[in-house]
Structure formats: structure tokens, C-alpha cells
Amino acid sequence: MQAMSDQLQSQTLPALPAALKMSPAQFQAFLGDNFRDVATGVGQLNTILPRFHGLVGGLEARSADFAKADQIPTAWLPSTMVPFLFWIPGAILTLLAAAGLFFTLRGERQAVGKSALWASVGVGAALMLATVVLSVPEKGAAVDRIDATFGPVFTTAGADQVRSDMNVVQAMSDELQAKTLPALAGALQMNPEQFQGFMVQNFPDVATGVGQLNTILPRFQGLASIIESDVSDFRVAMSIPTQDTATSTLAWWFVIPGILLLLAPAGALLEMRAQRPSGPRPEVVL
Structure with missing residues (x-):
């Protein structure tokens, strides 16, 4: 999604006004009047995507710690x-x-x-x-690292932020695919196949990203739902042995x-x- 966002903002959107015979200001007004979700989403991508990358990066960085925490007390006991x-x-x-x-x-x-x-x-x-x-010190330290990475996310405010970001990106994706791209194809007097070829040739990262949105976004929707539903359980788990004591103790x-x-x-x-x-x-x- 990052490559799509970068090319969309740096190349695609600046190139479209000339192709549509509009000034940049006219094109921005055109987007805002007709495709508000796309305009809102594009305007927030540089804020939202770093938060998404932080979540994904945290999951990758803490995968070994999650495995250790999942083995408390042992791999064969819940x-x-x-x-x-x-x-x-x-x-x-x-x-x-x-x-x-x-x-x-x-x-x-x-x-x-x-x-x-x-x-x-x-x-x-x-x-x-x-x-x-039971490797209690190692497993306790793993839980502390998970808490340090995801503690701010697994709060009411953190979960609300993830859901808000997800709603913005989902609305942008839905409107982009259902309305904006077909409208742009019509304005450029191209059929869907011609417009797809035009995008692939001139803006390959955008074309690839749009083609993957319906695969990527459901995964993030699932992650957002997990965060929302597990805020309380996460806080309880991180309070072992007590709320103010590190699990490594x-x-x-x-x-x-x-x-x-x-x-x-x-x-x-x-x-x-x-x-x-x-x-x-x-x-x-x-």
C-alpha cells in the first residue's frame, strides 16, 4: 500500500488534471465534490499508513515473543x-x-x-x-516486550484510532474502485481495459496496489476487530503478576x-x- 500511496500522491494525482484538461485547483474541487471519501483518504494516507506499518512491523518483530508467551506455562498446557x-x-x-x-x-x-x-x-x-x-524469566521478559510494543494500541483510545483509520482507508478503497476509477476512465474516453492498460503502463504501483486492496484490507479489518475485542483481555494478561509489576518479575x-x-x-x-x-x-x- 505504501508504494501505491507514494505514486498516487507524487505522480498519478498531479498528472490527472492535465489529462482531464483541468487546473490542479479544479481537479481538487472535482475530487472533493464528487469523491469525498477518496479525497479524505488520500489526504490522510501519510498519517495512517505509518501507523499501519508500525502494527505490522511490531507483529513481525515480536513474533518470537508471541511464541514464548503462548507457551505459558508450557507448550502443552493452556x-x-x-x-x-x-x-x-x-x-x-x-x-x-x-x-x-x-x-x-x-x-x-x-x-x-x-x-x-x-x-x-x-x-x-x-x-x-x-x-x-518452565523458562519463567525468558517468557516473562517476552510478555514485557509485547506490552511495550502493543500496550498503547490495546487501549480504548488505541483501538478507536485503529478503527477510525481502517474506516477511512476502507471508504477510500470502496469509492475509488466503485466510482472514481470508472469516472476517470469515462472522462479520458477509455473503456475499462484501456484504462487498466493506461494505469499499468504509467502508474504500475497504483495499478498493483488497487488490484490488491480487496485482499489486503480484509486482513487489516480482521486485525482491527481483534484489537477492539481483546483490549480488556490484553490489559488483564499484561497485569501478571500485578498491574504495576513487570511480568519478568x-x-x-x-x-x-x-x-x-x-x-x-x-x-x-x-x-x-x-x-x-x-x-x-x-x-x-x-
């Missing part, structure tokens, strides 16, 4: 399983604490306490290992509890060992 990465360890630790309390009240503190502490160490090690196995939500679950039980086990009675065991005389 992202809806992420809460279970916290719920399951939490449930295990809650059960261990409840079991320890129950058996302590029954006077079986020592053996059960050790088992609970070792199990806690296992949960901590699992959390630490999960951070590496998600790894610490595994690492810090993992470290605590490794160190705290280890300290308790050492203390229990230190409290063992020292010296030789008393002999039992039968």
Missing part, C-alpha cells in the same frame, strides 16, 4: 493452568501444616515434624526447579518462596538435631 502453579504448592504446604499441628497435639511431634519439614524442602526445590524448567514469585522453603526447614532441622540429648545412652540392665 495459560489457564498458571494459577495451579501457585495453588498446588499452597495446598500441599497447608496440608503439611495441618498434619504437623494435628500430630503435635497428639504428642507425635518429632517424627511428623521432620517429615513435614523435609516435604517443605521438596516443595521449595520444586518451585526453584519449575522456574528453570514473575520468576521471583517462585524463587523467593522456594528459597524460604529451603532455608527455613533446613534451619528447623538443624535446631532439632542440636536439641537431641548428648552423651551415651543409658544401659538397660535386665
Whole structure:
């Protein structure tokens, strides 16, 4: 579309007034009076197309990051399983604490306490290992890069701007193909085949671009619809782990509890060992 826009504005439109035996001012008035959508669209192309290029360029630049983000938590588990990465360890630790309390009240503190502490160490090690196995730091950083690129677009204002741009370009395309080009062909006293040949010979980028509009614009319409419908979901996804915290910090939500679950039980086990009675065991005389 950029090549079409450049040639349309720099060559085609300046050449048409002479071909139609009009002054440039008369031609501009002719367009404005008879083909308002085309006149409006052409006047905004230099503003709209850079925004479209930014979207396309962002999608290309972040394709690898989208692939990583799509694998949260893994390539074979949906992202809806992420809460279970916290719920399951939490449930295990809650059960261990409840079991320890129950058996302590029954006077079986020592053996059960050790088992609970070792199990806690296992949960901590699992959390630490999960951070590496699931590539949490890399995936979190990928999400942050996606947010930096598309965050301004996936807002109400951003989605409205994309839709407005799309409406302008679509209206321009529809009127250009349905009314403007046939009218120009008639004014130049050419049939459709002759006019197409004239455009291909003199303005090939415009001819090619116009021929591709009905293929390109539906794709952009689909992209605009996706942005509009996914604004809320995008903002929710980008608020992981919290709204004001980068997603790349998600790894610490595994690492810090993992470290605590490794160190705290280890300290308790050492203390229990230190409290063992020292010296030789008393002999039992039968």
C-alpha cells in the first residue's frame, strides 16, 4: 500500500488534471465534490499508513515473543493452568501444616515434624526447579516486550484510532474502485481495459496496489476487530503478576518462596538435631 500511496500522491494525482484538461485547483474541487471519501483518504494516507506499518512491523518483530508467551506455562498446557502453579504448592504446604499441628497435639511431634519439614524442602526445590524448567524469566521478559510494543494500541483510545483509520482507508478503497476509477476512465474516453492498460503502463504501483486492496484490507479489518475485542483481555494478561509489576518479575514469585522453603526447614532441622540429648545412652540392665 505504501508504494501505491507514494505514486498516487507524487505522480498519478498531479498528472490527472492535465489529462482531464483541468487546473490542479479544479481537479481538487472535482475530487472533493464528487469523491469525498477518496479525497479524505488520500489526504490522510501519510498519517495512517505509518501507523499501519508500525502494527505490522511490531507483529513481525515480536513474533518470537508471541511464541514464548503462548507457551505459558508450557507448550502443552493452556495459560489457564498458571494459577495451579501457585495453588498446588499452597495446598500441599497447608496440608503439611495441618498434619504437623494435628500430630503435635497428639504428642507425635518429632517424627511428623521432620517429615513435614523435609516435604517443605521438596516443595521449595520444586518451585526453584519449575522456574528453570518452565523458562519463567525468558517468557516473562517476552510478555514485557509485547506490552511495550502493543500496550498503547490495546487501549480504548488505541483501538478507536485503529478503527477510525481502517474506516477511512476502507471508504477510500470502496469509492475509488466503485466510482472514481470508472469516472476517470469515462472522462479520458477509455473503456475499462484501456484504462487498466493506461494505469499499468504509467502508474504500475497504483495499478498493483488497487488490484490488491480487496485482499489486503480484509486482513487489516480482521486485525482491527481483534484489537477492539481483546483490549480488556490484553490489559488483564499484561497485569501478571500485578498491574504495576513487570511480568519478568514473575520468576521471583517462585524463587523467593522456594528459597524460604529451603532455608527455613533446613534451619528447623538443624535446631532439632542440636536439641537431641548428648552423651551415651543409658544401659538397660535386665
